[in-house]
Amino acid sequence: MAPRDPEDSRREPTERDRLLPDQQQNRNNHGRSDGYLDPDDPAVSPYNLFAVRAARGFTVLFLAISFIWWVLLFVSIFISPPGLHTRGSGFTDFAFTTLTTGLLLLSLLFFSEPSLAMRVCQSTIAVLLLVDLIIIVTVPQIRGQEGPPGIASVVWTTLMAAYCVFTDRLVAWGKKEEEERLTGRPESRRTLKQWLAVLAATIFLVIYIIIAILMTAALIIRSRDATLEMEGKRYWVDDDKYQVHLACIGDDKSSHGNSSTPTILLESAESPLEYDLEHWAYAAWNNGTIDRYCYWDRPGYAWSDNAPSPHSAGMSAENLADALAQAGEQGPFILVSAGYGSIVGRIFASRKSDKILGIMLIDPLHESYLSDVGSPTRGFFLWGYGIISPLGIRRIIGALFQGRTREDRVYGKDADQTGKLIKARLQENLVAQSLTKSEISTARSIQDKDTPLVVVSSGIKTGKSEEWGHNQKEATKITDNLLSWDVVNKAPHYVWQTYDGRKVMEKRLKQLVKAAAASSPFTEEVAEE
Incomplete structure (x- = not known):
């Protein structure tokens, strides 16, 4: 082993230095004599890198911002604050913000367990959200109904989906870097706990993909309905x-x-x-x-x-x-x-x-009978139905399998x-x-x-x-x-x-x-x- 430079003993250690002071201590503590840590050592972590820690901090910040926006949109369904009223239902921007919060929360929960499956799923969601953004911005009627709050919500969701892809890739890079630096080679195996974490994250992301697909299909139907001409x-x-x-x-x-x-x-x-x-x-x-x-x-x-x-x-x-x-x-x-x-x-x-x-x-x-119209139970079910309405499940089924037309959806039997x-x-x-x-x-x-x-x-x-x-x-x-x-x-x-x-x-x-x-x-x- 090469003699240590006296200057090295006086400077502060960096994330590129080995964590153990000498080979003898490494041998005594971990049973290895090559100067590297065991792959299961807790010190082998992507969090050693400042870039990874900063990305996690930004994820927490973005989650907090999304949650505050989510609360404001939730309140605006019942009482419209100045500047937050949309000429549409208000359920669409709320749905996009809910999806944003879910993506960021999932990213935090499984931050240290990056995987290719997660990145593929997150990339798919980001592409679908980009399509949603294009539809909302290019169809005048939808753009007018969603207004600035709706457009801001879908832009934010799209950016956060892309950001989740970036952070997952960053953590994967950081994990590989630290494993090479501290163990001598990148680790290809995972523990059962790690595999279960990847599986859980992937299942949630697949559910998010299905939600994004339904929301995109519902927006396509809305853009189709916007072409229906009206009297007056x-x-x-x-x-x-x-x-x-x-x-x-x-x-x-x-x-x-x-x-x-x-x-x-x-x-x-x-x-x-x-x-x-x-x-x-x-x-x-x-x-x-x-x-x-x-x-x-x-x-x-x-x-x-x-x-x-x-x-x-x-x-x-x-x-x-x-x-x-x-x-x-x-x-x-x-x-x-x-x-x-x-x-x-x-x-x-x-x-x-x-x-x-x-x-x-x-x-x-x-x-x-206004007491029946104003029933709290009826209001709760209307609110719940409104929350899931951006998925457009019944409208999609009606359009694909029941022959429902634009007239049916705008003012006919499916208008509700x-x-x-x-x-x-x-x-x-x-x-x-x-x-x-x-x-x-x-x-x-x-x-x-x-x-x-x-x-x-x-x-x-x-x-x-x-x-x-x-x-x-x-x-x-x-x-x-x-x-x-x-x-x-x-x-x-x-x-x-x-x-x-x-x-x-x-x-x-x-x-x-x-x-x-x-x-x-x-x-x-x-x-x-």
């Missing part, structure tokens, strides 16, 4: 925070100077209106029962963006009034609303009573699988027993009692529930001018889904139009002109 336009509301969709069909009365003929204003039940109720209105317009009708999507429904949380029925009513004003629709209106939409419609009618010539309620939700509609229902749930309950109570007290009213109820629901039937009768008393109340035999909650329901609804709509024309103050104004 989208209007910025609530100080330009988000857009709602409004469309009108029929003659534009304002261009003919005839404002005596009322426009039918449709308000959907618990699902997008385009799937069912709009078809009935189109048929009524096509056969001459009505001259013009308008319909819209509440925030989160069909083509409308999500509103910031909290969002109540009264806020939706204000959104409708704002959109109508921007579209130049001055009325007068006959309001036709169904189910939960009757709550929104009644609030709108009470606040805009000078423009409402008639009200038609189709199996309306009575305010006493989209994060936007789930978020809208969660918002309805959160304020049902507070803001919305107060708003509908005020609406009942200020409602114009002379407004003609028609109520059409479901025979099935009234037959099954005495309480539902009683509350349908209570709905006939919101004004003092009830024209008719029909309970349609064998009709479901969505009364228009049966032929008898559609026939009764059209008959009563004719009655309302006739009553509105006879009592309209707008008729006198036109005659004077």
Whole structure:
């Protein structure tokens, strides 16, 4: 063994020095006489290298940042802090941040056990996330819905996935370097504990790959759905925070100077209106029962963006009034609303009573049922369903095996699988027993009692529930001018889904139009002109 330089004894040791002072001590402690450590010695560790220790420190820092961002996004689902509102559901950026946190946590747990399998899995995830980023940035509708928080989340997740690949490779290099320096050769064998660690990490990463694949497929479907054309336009509301969709069909009365003929204003039940109720209105317009009708999507429904949380029925009513004003629709209106939409419609009618010539309620939700809408159990399940909605499992199955179309997903039978509609229902749930309950109570007290009213109820629901039937009768008393109340035999909650329901609804709509024309103050104004 070469004599040690006196200068070496005075300088501080570095990570390139051997850890044992001499060959004799090595022989006594480890049974080797070549000056190297045993491969199982705890001193043989990649943590001896500053670069590896720094990478682990940065991983802890990035995990802390991701967790703080995760908490902020979690809170924004329920109460939107300034700058964190997205016009989309908010579940997508939350899902990406959850994936980021999982990747970094897994990287920390198995930091000292790098493997080729882990690097391949992490690289696969990084590529999939890069595809997600490209989709979000290049599709205008998705980019607008996700906004800066969503884009920042997917960029951060992509960077962290690439960073995990880098750290795993760095630790593998450091492990090899230290083994060569301290044991004389790189170690190719692993203990059973190490193999189990690699296996566990790989299993988790494979699960993350499946999640990333599902999220990518869901984004591809969203980009496909974004190409579906709509009737009407989208209007910025609530100080330009988000857009709602409004469309009108029929003659534009304002261009003919005839404002005596009322426009039918449709308000959907618990699902997008385009799937069912709009078809009935189109048929009524096509056969001459009505001259013009308008319909819209509440925030989160069909083509409308999500509103910031909290969002109540009264806020939706204000959104409708704002959109109508921007579209130049001055009325007068006959309001036709169904189910939960009757709550929104009644609030709108009470606040805009000078423009409402008639009200038609189709199996309306009575305010006493807001406790069911605001049930904590229902809210928990809506939240849970929203959290997994970015995976798009049902939408992917529907598209691949059940022939579901863009129409089905945007406003049809699969619309309730989209994060936007789930978020809208969660918002309805959160304020049902507070803001919305107060708003509908005020609406009942200020409602114009002379407004003609028609109520059409479901025979099935009234037959099954005495309480539902009683509350349908209570709905006939919101004004003092009830024209008719029909309970349609064998009709479901969505009364228009049966032929008898559609026939009764059209008959009563004719009655309302006739009553509105006879009592309209707008008729006198036109005659004077």
